[in-house]
Amino acid sequence: MPLHKLNIAGKNVRLHGCLRSPDFRTSRVLCSDPWDFVALWLKRAHQDEALFYWEQAKHFYNASLALPEVSAPLTSYYCFLNATKALLSSKNCIIIESHGVGGRAIEGNKSLSNEVVDFQGSGILPAMCKYLAEPDNAGKSFTLKQILWQMPFIHRAYCLSYKGTTELFIPLTENCFMRKDGSYEAWFQAQVHPRYLNAHTKRIIEPGFELFNQHGHTLIRRKRRFKWSGRAIEDSISKFISYHKQIRRRIIPIFSNENRWYLKKSVANHDDLSNSQLVLIFAAMHRLSELSRYDPIALAAHFNVNHNWLLMEFIRSAAGQFVYGIASEITGLEFIRPDSF
Structure with a gap:
């Protein structure tokens, strides 16, 4: 046939680009960034609370552009936090005012394997996981190295930083x-x-x-x-x-x-962490924001070892990827940039 x-x-x-409720009837949105489009969309939908969070996210995003790599994770994370609140508010989800994720360092050399992200069962990140119908990983811990391995927008940098890595x-x-x-x-x-x-x-x-x-x-x-x-x-x-x-x-x-x-690919050692890129970016940036806020000297030391380029690529590129993804989830529309990242 x-x-x-x-x-x-x-x-x-x-x-x-939308995971939860994609709109396949409406044409794709071509825009250099989604901030103004989504703001107008929320205004027309009379989503005042979501609009407030979205505009807060934009302010933190713009602040991040002017900051060095040691400082930018803090404002980038608060961009992600407010953008996620905008998503949850627009979908009438309950917002519990805690991050839903924590972090800690294991003693030893400066290594992404020694930076741990602890997933929690309540807060903003678990609420996003619930909305996206994903596991919230409550009580589980993963290293920054494990999390960054699963992001295609920095995967080439990852493989070049860690020779012999499985693509x-x-x-x-x-x-x-x-x-x-x-x-x-x-x-x-x-x-x-x-x-x-x-x-x-x-x-x-x-x-x-x-x-x-x-x-x-x-x-x-x-x-x-x-x-x-x-x-x-x-x-x-x-x-x-x-x-x-x-x-x-x-x-x-x-x-x-x-x-x-x-x-x-279906390879060993990634099935325990099966979340979308939005969840992974949020979790990884939270750990870096903790370092930026509470131990910036330790964060600076990460830029003096072999994974420095990988870390810089993540900090520079993650915000664009996250914001486009959240914009798609809020509106259900497909967003396309007129130029490459």
């Missing part, structure tokens, strides 16, 4: 959702760059995905299908959003021009 790309509201459907992500291109004529069957698929294809690729993309060849290209597709019927469009879109949410647990964006997408 002939295959066609899935189409909603006259547009071919692709992966969406966790496979870049995907030409992502789309396909449907089969004369059938209710539909699924996700994308193209894989030849550089990332080897004898181990099939094993590390499992479970849930499979490789196949078509017209000289290697493609990847989700094994699980979803039902799509043009006669019951609202029900079909509801099923599609649920399917998309499951995919986005393994496929993560770098917000940029056109947005770039990466499949997280």
Whole structure:
């Protein structure tokens, strides 16, 4: 049977930056930053409290741009905290005024393995986890090294900082959702760059995905299908959003021009920390903000060892990634930058 790309509201459907409630009918938002757009969106929705938190986040974001790496984590974290409050308020979630995450240092050399993030069961971060339908990791602890490994926007810096590191992500291109004529069957698929294809690729993309060849290209597709019927469009879109949410647990964006997408490999030592990039960025920046506020000399020492570039890349880039992600969650829209990060 002939295959066609899935189409909603006259547009071919692709992966969406919003995890919880993506709007596939509305056109993508092209903007150099999402601050003004989201502020207007919240005003029109009469979300005064959320708007207050969003504007607070913007002020902290702007302050971070003028600060050095040792100081910027403090204002960046408060940007994240207020942006998350804006999200929770806009969705009528209960806001408990505690961070929901803590941190500590293990004695020894200055190492990201010795900087520990402790997840808690109550507060802003667990509330975001609950809203996104993710585990809150209450009572669990992870190191900054473990957390930073799972972020595609700094993964190249991570691998160059730690030689011999297992690369966790496979870049995907030409992502789309396909449907089969004369059938209710539909699924996700994308193209894989030849550089990332080897004898181990099939094993590390499992479970849930499979490789196949078509017209000289290697493609990847989700094994699980979803039902799509043009006669019951609202029900079909509801099923599609649920399917998309499951995919986005393994496929993560770098917000940029056109947005770039990466499949997280199925490798050992990452299944215990299966949260979205929003949660990971929040948790990691909280630990760095603690150091910036309470022990800036210790934070400065981290910039004199082998992971200094990785840390700088995270501090410089995390705010842009986080804000675009939260903007997408608040509005349900897909945001695209007109230029790269």
